[in-house]
Amino acid sequence: MAEHDDGSRSEPDVLVFRTTLTRMLVTMLLLGVVGWIFARLMVILLFDLGFSEEVIRESLISGVFYVMLFAGLGALGQRRRPTWVRLSGTGIELAAARRQPVFVPWDAVEAVRFRWFGPFTMVEVTPTSMAATSTGPPTGWGPRIRQRAGRPTIVTEVGLLHPGPDVLRAELTRRLPAGVVQPG
Structure with missing residues (x-):
């Protein structure tokens, strides 16, 4: 075909x-x-x-x-509030355990980095601007945001997600421009 x-x-x-x-x-x-x-x-x-x-x-x-x-x-x-990640045609939505989900449009994703390994794997998504992101309803703690190289970065644990961090990395690499998904 x-x-x-x-x-x-x-x-x-x-x-x-x-x-x-x-x-x-x-x-x-x-x-x-x-x-x-x-x-x-x-x-x-x-x-x-x-x-x-x-x-x-x-x-x-x-x-x-x-x-x-x-x-x-x-x-x-x-x-009650498990971790999940949703990839769609418009962007990536991340929800760490017991936290509000955060939506980042594809054109606002500056960098993606995977840290650690196995069940401890974390994904860090750095948006071009936090103003470009949106959060879900305030039904939990705020999104997990850390400063990396002076930039706000959304952090979510993905080591226990199904189908797995390797599939997530491959899918992000496929959907984002070259160089955005950085090596661990």
Whole structure:
């Protein structure tokens, strides 16, 4: 099938990236296990408790309780206002967890940068002017804005979004002019 540019597109104009509960729970469980093992080893070593059968049993019981509580509270915190990113023909809309969404038209996107890796991946969108952006209804905290090189930058965590940060980077690279999406 030959491609033509008559304004119609075969792919959907809107692409939404959302946090899935399963992905978030698995990540929280893994982070909780790693955190608990580290913290428990520090306590055992600092207080010279040794690795007796009683200490190991106590560590396992308290570890299961801690990890389940950690993952459950994390899921509860994300349930009401999860993170999402929406790409459309007119621009990008970002909503960090429990924050107002921010819409940035494509022509107002000066730079996009991905930081960190894995579940900690963040996207930073620097608009040409904050006046060109618009925010959603004031039903949460204000947008997450940081100063990067003296410029206001909208920051959103995207490491747990589905289909994933790599797909988001590819889609932004496709929709924006060359050089706007900067390497990590």
